[in-house]
Amino acid sequence: xxxxxxxxxxxxxxxxxxxxxxxxxxxxxxxxxxxxxxxxxxxxxxxxxxxxxxxxxxxxxxxxxxxxxxxxxxxxxxxxxxxxxxxxxxxxxxxxxxxxxxxxxxxxxxxxxxxxxxxxxxxxx
Numbered sequence: 001x002x003x004x005x006x007x008x009x010x011x012x013x014x015x016x017x018x019x020x021x022x023x024x025x026x027x028x029x030x031x032x033x034x035x036x037x038x039x040x041x042x043x044x045x046x047x048x049x050x051x052x053x054x055x056x057x058x059x060x061x062x063x064x065x066x067x068x069x070x071x072x073x074x075x076x077x078x079x080x081x082x083x084x085x086x087x088x089x090x091x092x093x094x095x096x097x098x099x100x101x102x103x104x105x106x107x108x109x110x111x112x113x114x115x116x117x118x119x120x121x122x123x124x125x
Contacts, residue, residue, distance in 0.1 A: 002027045002114045004096050009119030016086050020119060022079040022096035029072065034079045035099035035109045036070065038121070040092040047106030049081060050099055061106045063089070088125035093118040 008020040022034060035050040049060045049070040058070050069082040079096060095118045100110030 002032065002098060004098075004114055004116040006094060006096055006116045006119040009094060009121045011122045011124070012086055014087060014123055014125075016123070017082070017084045018086065018121060020081040020083065020094055020096075020121075022081075022116075024077050028074075029077050029079060030074050032098040033100070033102045034070075034072065034096055035102070035111060036079075036081045036094060036096050037109075037111065038090075038092040038094045039118075040089075043092075045095070047109045047111075048094070050102035050106075050109055051079060052102045057102050059102055059104045059106075083121070086121075086123045088123045091121060091123050093120050 003025050005023045012018055033052050036048040037045050038048050039045040048064055051058050051070045051072055055072050067085045072079045095115050097114045098112040101108050
């Protein structure tokens with residue numbers, strides 16, 4: 001059973017950076033396409049970025065293109081989300097999970113039910 005743990009969130013000023021980590025235990029992440037999602041207060045969870053099994057395909061929501069970078073380290077069994085130029089609208093709880101598709105359209109990710117506890121990102125206005 002795939003179990004994922006997110007970490008790396010925190011409070012950061014606008015324009016700052018954070019790197020989120022998604023760690024897996026018991027199973028190699030190499031078998032999975034991985035997506036990052038976020039949920040802002042009072043809003044539905046939304047897709048942010050995804051990466052294919054090989055890492056060769058990466059896609060981003062329009063709202064984060066050019067600011068966020070997703071990557072994976074197979075040796076460490078980790079997936080990362082580097083977030084730069086953070087904005088108040090990036091505030092939310094960030095989750096990683098396996099996805100059915102790493103599509104250019106975040107609505108097509110098809111997240112699978114391997115949600116972790118999430119990590120809070122706060123960018124004050």
